[in-house]
Amino acid sequence: MIDQSQNRLYLKQGDRVLLTAMCSSGSGMVLVEEKTKRRWVFDTPRGRFTVSSKLRNPVWRKPDWAFVEDGLPIPQDPAERFEYGSLGEYALYLGQGYMIHGTLYERLLGRSVTHGCIRLGRDDLRTLYRLAPVGTPVFIY
């Protein structure tokens, strides 16, 4: 259960809270590409999701907006999109391109700074990865 307004993640088993973690959710920022006028809105969606898969040492395949945001040209070679280490040690996929993953910027936890994904600190992410199996429902509000 993720409360975006407080940037808190709760892992519950029935009414029992197994983990309370500080997280970061979507910033709500809008990015516009000057040439093509493509727009990206960095919101974390509300609703019910499911942990569809889990991964150790995930590799980030950077989407177009990551290059547009940095003012860099979008690479033609797919291999240039891969970035290692920036998602932390684990990732839990929620579908539709959204994940719960780690971060290099733990000092920003508790603030709405992401591009839509949910970021957790290293220790909390490890606990969540261990306790939440594939199929765990995730409620984001």
Add this chain to the structure above:
Amino acid sequence: MLAPSTFRGVLLTVVMIIGGTPTLRDQPDQQTKVRDDETRSLLQENESLEKQYELASGNSFYLVVDPYGAEMTLAHRGVALRRYSLLDVQLGTPQVAFIESNIQRQWAGTIWSGGLLDPQRPSDRVVRNGSEARSAGGPPPLPPPSETAEPVPTTFVVRYEPGLVVEIQRSSPDSDAGWRGLLTKWGTHGREALAALSPSDRKSIHLRIVLTSDDADALYRSLPPETKLVIVGDSRDKRPRVSSP
């Protein structure tokens, strides 16, 4: 001719029979009334559960307001996300010249849709142009914390169409005591007077809910758009009371 003692005995017996008959007749009426009350209560509870099931089957967030249980729950797909303790609940129905108006409104068991926060949360989205490149390797700028980014008004309202206005007030020891308490009460009366003048609000049912400051802040900041609402109770109860915590 009956002896005086016998006559008195017969007369006493007749009086007892006449006097006792209404009592005997009342017992079935009272039993019927009790059964009717129990039946009505069960029907209300059943209807309430059916509405909650309907909401849980949908894809919307919803609030379940239980004045008798002193609790309000934010839920989605049948899962309780957050519970709020109700410190006080007041219900106001439309009146004309202090007389209950003829507008029939079933406040309990109705699913109210289209919840709109008033005032709305500030929507200060940052729009960045892709040509404004961030400095390579530097950390992203730190956004303000939610307490600063989204200040919560002292009182706010969630409006539902047609005809329900939910007013959220916060309670704190400071706001209830002394001059502040008096100002709070006068502010409430002022808002009620304005609502009576408003063409839309004066036809609405008003539900005033008092929460702790923390709960009021959390509700304002986290309430998803168009959250639905259902109130548990009996619409014939004009003044639902919050049960003692």
